[in-house]
Amino acid sequence: MRIKCVPTYHPAAVLRQWDTRQHTVLDFRRAGRFLNGQPYPKPAWNFRIRPTMQTVIECFNEIQRHLDNGATRLSFDIETRGGHISCAGISWTLTDAICIPFGLANRLEGYWSLDEETWIIYQLWKLLTHPNAQVVGQNIIYDCQYTWRHWHFVPRVTQDCMISQHSLFSDLPKSLAFQASMYCDSYIYWKDEAKDWAPGVGEDQLWFYNCEDCVYTDEVGLVELETAKKMKLEEVHQAQQDLLWPVLRTMIQGVRIDTKIRDSLIIEVEGEIAKRKQFIKDVLGHPLNPASPKQMKALFYEDLKQPVIFTRATKDKPATPTLGDEALVKIALREPLLKPLITAISDIRTLAIFLSNFLLAPLGDDGRLRCSYNIGGSASGKTAPKTYRLSSSEDAFGGGANLQTIPSEKSKSLNKAKARGTIALLGDPYAYPNLRTMFIPDPGKTFWDADLDRADLQVVCWEADDEMLKQALRQGVDIHLLNAYVLNDKSIPPMEELIETHSKYLDHRGPLKSLREFAKTFCHGTNYLGQPRTMAAHTGWTVHAIERSQNLWFGAHPGIKKWHERVIAQVSKHRFVENRFGYRWYVFDRTETIMPEAVAWIPQSTVSNVINKIWKALDPYGFDGLYKDRDIEVSLQVHDALAGQFPAEKKEACIAEILRCGRVVVPYEDPLVIPFSVKTSDVSWGECA
Numbered sequence: 001m002r003i004k005c006v007p008t009y010h011p012a013a014v015l016r017q018w019d020t021r022q023h024t025v026l027d028f029r030r031a032g033r034f035l036n037g038q039p040y041p042k043p044a045w046n047f048r049i050r051p052t053m054q055t056v057i058e059c060f061n062e063i064q065r066h067l068d069n070g071a072t073r074l075s076f077d078i079e080t081r082g083g084h085i086s087c088a089g090i091s092w093t094l095t096d097a098i099c100i101p102f103g104l105a106n107r108l109e110g111y112w113s114l115d116e117e118t119w120i121i122y123q124l125w126k127l128l129t130h131p132n133a134q135v136v137g138q139n140i141i142y143d144c145q146y147t148w149r150h151w152h153f154v155p156r157v158t159q160d161c162m163i164s165q166h167s168l169f170s171d172l173p174k175s176l177a178f179q180a181s182m183y184c185d186s187y188i189y190w191k192d193e194a195k196d197w198a199p200g201v202g203e204d205q206l207w208f209y210n211c212e213d214c215v216y217t218d219e220v221g222l223v224e225l226e227t228a229k230k231m232k233l234e235e236v237h238q239a240q241q242d243l244l245w246p247v248l249r250t251m252i253q254g255v256r257i258d259t260k261i262r263d264s265l266i267i268e269v270e271g272e273i274a275k276r277k278q279f280i281k282d283v284l285g286h287p288l289n290p291a292s293p294k295q296m297k298a299l300f301y302e303d304l305k306q307p308v309i310f311t312r313a314t315k316d317k318p319a320t321p322t323l324g325d326e327a328l329v330k331i332a333l334r335e336p337l338l339k340p341l342i343t344a345i346s347d348i349r350t351l352a353i354f355l356s357n358f359l360l361a362p363l364g365d366d367g368r369l370r371c372s373y374n375i376g377g378s379a380s381g382k383t384a385p386k387t388y389r390l391s392s393s394e395d396a397f398g399g400g401a402n403l404q405t406i407p408s409e410k411s412k413s414l415n416k417a418k419a420r421g422t423i424a425l426l427g428d429p430y431a432y433p434n435l436r437t438m439f440i441p442d443p444g445k446t447f448w449d450a451d452l453d454r455a456d457l458q459v460v461c462w463e464a465d466d467e468m469l470k471q472a473l474r475q476g477v478d479i480h481l482l483n484a485y486v487l488n489d490k491s492i493p494p495m496e497e498l499i500e501t502h503s504k505y506l507d508h509r510g511p512l513k514s515l516r517e518f519a520k521t522f523c524h525g526t527n528y529l530g531q532p533r534t535m536a537a538h539t540g541w542t543v544h545a546i547e548r549s550q551n552l553w554f555g556a557h558p559g560i561k562k563w564h565e566r567v568i569a570q571v572s573k574h575r576f577v578e579n580r581f582g583y584r585w586y587v588f589d590r591t592e593t594i595m596p597e598a599v600a601w602i603p604q605s606t607v608s609n610v611i612n613k614i615w616k617a618l619d620p621y622g623f624d625g626l627y628k629d630r631d632i633e634v635s636l637q638v639h640d641a642l643a644g645q646f647p648a649e650k651k652e653a654c655i656a657e658i659l660r661c662g663r664v665v666v667p668y669e670d671p672l673v674i675p676f677s678v679k680t681s682d683v684s685w686g687e688c689a
Helices: 011-016 018-032 053-068 114-128 140-151 161-168 176-183 204-230 234-242 244-253 259-284 293-303 325-334 336-359 455-464 467-475 479-487 495-506 511-527 532-539 543-556 558-574 595-618 622-627 648-661
Strands: 046-048 072-081 084-091 096-101 133-137 157-160 372-374 391-393 445-452 576-578 584-586 633-638 641-647 676-681
Touching: 011 018, 018 176, 046 204, 053 072, 053 096, 053 114, 072 114, 072 140, 072 204, 084 114, 084 140, 084 204, 096 204, 114 133, 114 140, 133 140, 133 204, 140 157, 140 244, 140 372, 157 161, 157 204, 157 234, 161 176, 161 204, 161 234, 176 204, 204 234, 234 244, 234 595, 244 372, 244 595, 244 622, 244 633, 259 336, 325 336, 445 595, 445 648, 455 467, 455 558, 455 595, 467 479, 467 495, 479 511, 479 543, 511 532, 511 543, 532 543, 543 558, 558 576, 558 595, 576 595, 584 595, 595 633, 595 641, 595 648, 641 648, 648 676
Parallel strands: 046 096, 072 133, 133 157
Antiparallel strands: 072 084, 084 096, 372 391, 445 641, 445 676, 576 584, 633 641
16 A cells, blocks of 8 residues: 655654744645545646657647747746756646757767757747746746856746745745645655766656656746735735846846956965965964864864853754854953964955955856846745845856955955054055955946945834934934934934034044944944843943943934834734835744844845845846846946946936936835935946045
């Protein structure tokens, strides 16, 4: 007798990791449908694998007939090998699919003759770009990078299921296997079949897997569309889907790199690393690899006998000994004699990141640097940007880099404070290089860089409806100085006086200047539900002093406290938090542990929505936009900022258009428009001013 088995989490595991509860409930509901001998449904799939040319022609003719009769969903998926397309699958119903092989593991000449393959690719272009084609895929922005490079076209995508899942449940896993387990009627796990096939006996299993991907993707996508409608998230869902085109255009275009500047920066950084390594060797009497946890722990915890510092224990991992950046700072504070050594180690780590992540990132054959922007979060969901902020990584071919973490300006000079301890030992002071100087515009173009001003803070003030803070932001007051007056329990001067005299307070050392520096960390953390013990650890103040400061802060700004209470009540009752654009974060974990994150989610997600709306406004053409020239090009998105290029002779008009697109209204009762400013340079991104 065949036994139906629905694997799921053990109840004890759910209690330890509560955010898996919803997955487990879904599994039990699935199991409950097939009790008492109810047979598990077996789909009547009609897959064409190992097709002949005649089979391909027949399938393409059938798809063409559907397209000629009106809008037709086509689920599309490719499998890749060695940077090339090994096969491509299309399904046009929930049961009909064809896998078209191209490369073969055991035959270098491939599956088709040159003429046959040329005809097939031409027909794929006709079908997948047909005006009535509604192409759906899973993480299809990856597939589009391949079709553009090798076939010189991009399918007319209308739905990416990964983006759909992110629009509905931003904190759940995004893999197709997980989505199918949530939404598909006859789900059986299949994703390992792509790895298990044996090249020696043929690739039929891989091709069958390719067809399964297509039909599962189509079914998942249909359910997600219906779910978006039921949850009244259709506008949110469509807005996220529309991001695909401007993002893909930016990914395909890349940004030009001045290789001479890049090479000189590589030599410079390698020299500074070597200088610090020699310093460490001179001090210790032997070399040290700061990237080796084993060597670092042996040095600090065994040789130097420093008290062990542990990572914070989480529900997934126990506390373990660490020598990360925070741990090194703690050691330097309690052992000043070790500060020069620790500074050299920290510098090597920072410069090594500059070198490996940015300066040595592989360029394209055209000398441009590219990346992959991720609209829909990670496949696992564990690192998903649930605030709807995009992430970036190397491109689909292993080139490029994470372009969102490039430092925005020259870092602090190493001679900033003698307390850092290395100036006398390392010789001349050295400032970390401005890596953005190697990003240059194309000939005849001007580079532009535009960002939102104090964006998160603006949203906090409007959420709290705090008139004092809103007025200060509108008038350009130094917010940290204003907050210092509040925390000093002093009467606040008129806004005009603060604007005129704030530099006077910053040009000398005194209680107000010190309090201003404290206010930067304290107010940000307190606004996001930072508790006294947490804020004391981050600021170095006593818990009692933090409690007093928070009483002063909430007394001056009661709206922030009321905002906190609204969010806590919303999450406790409905298990989701929502921003003014209608985006939501559904909470599947225990609510008492995530309230600070829920409060922070509102400004962070709102700002993400604003910058994404600006990006779409600057490149509004959708699918057709890939084939159109446009004066204003977006080359980079760095969280709260965009950068790109435009024709130098159209500078004035293009700046005006960027500013126009940057005027996004956040729909509060008192509408909020976050200021958006533009800097330009004819030389490089790093010299925009």
